[in-house]
Amino acid sequence: MMRAPSHAVACQNVTVRFVTDRRTVTALENVSFDVAAGGFLSLLGPSGCGKSTLLRVVADLVQPSSGDVSVFGMSPEEARRQRNFGFVFQDAALLPWRTALENVELPLEVGGRRALPANSPTPRELLKLVGLEGWEGSFPHELSGGMRQRVSIARALLGGPKLLLMDEPFGALDEITRDRLNEELRRIWQETATTILFVTHSVYEALYLGEQVLVLAANPGRVASMTHVDMPRDRDLRIRETPEFVAAASKLRDALGRGQ
């Protein structure tokens, strides 16, 4: 059953089992949630609870064993064919022999489609959006970890995807850089009106970034809680010091604790 396309992503009773020679793992069991178009969902949970698997199901990289997944009212396969989403991983995965600009341009060549859709930002404009104006000609080894991750975000935004899937993109960065990119990502999200699904292990990151936070429990991976974050759209990092934020973080930690 397909949901109305006002939802960017709708999962209903999604179960994923991986069968290997040694064992069967239920990575996800009856997971249901919706994200509205233009929403920002943080996915939080202990290691192995199926966060990456859930992103991969939405991206059509893993087929659910049962359940329904709709991406803008389409099957994940259709959404992938229409290039409706971009993916950002923990490792920026840039080609070392290409400049920042050439790395952002890469999907145009790999995808065999040289022209960008009308009105979508150019690779140069995307580098500017992620704060890398002036670094177009630099090679990955000349950039910091945070800058490389910015390049990979710009690359994922090429072609104006309606959905950005981010799998712990800032997990390997130092705290100061991570904080800065958290603020930048909220700005980029607001400027591009992209829907974002963001995987993290950090309660603070999940809560600061998300409009919704889905906590998953492990063994089997299942929904522990869904929280709608009641904080201003324009927020800076100091919001993390407010009593409301601290109380909400504490609730998320409780949900995480119950799901171990």
Ligand SMILES: Nc1ncnc2c1ncn2[C@@H]1O[C@H](COP(=O)(O)OP(=O)(O)OP(=O)(O)O)[C@@H](O)[C@H]1O
């Ligand atoms: N391709 C696969 N084949 C077999 N088992 C898999 C496969 N992919 C994931 N799993 C198993 O599914 C479970 C969920 O894995 P997943 O990577 O989605 O968890 P995660 O929450 O993203 O973990 P982490 O936070 O450590 O990255 C794990 O038990 C993992 O071993």
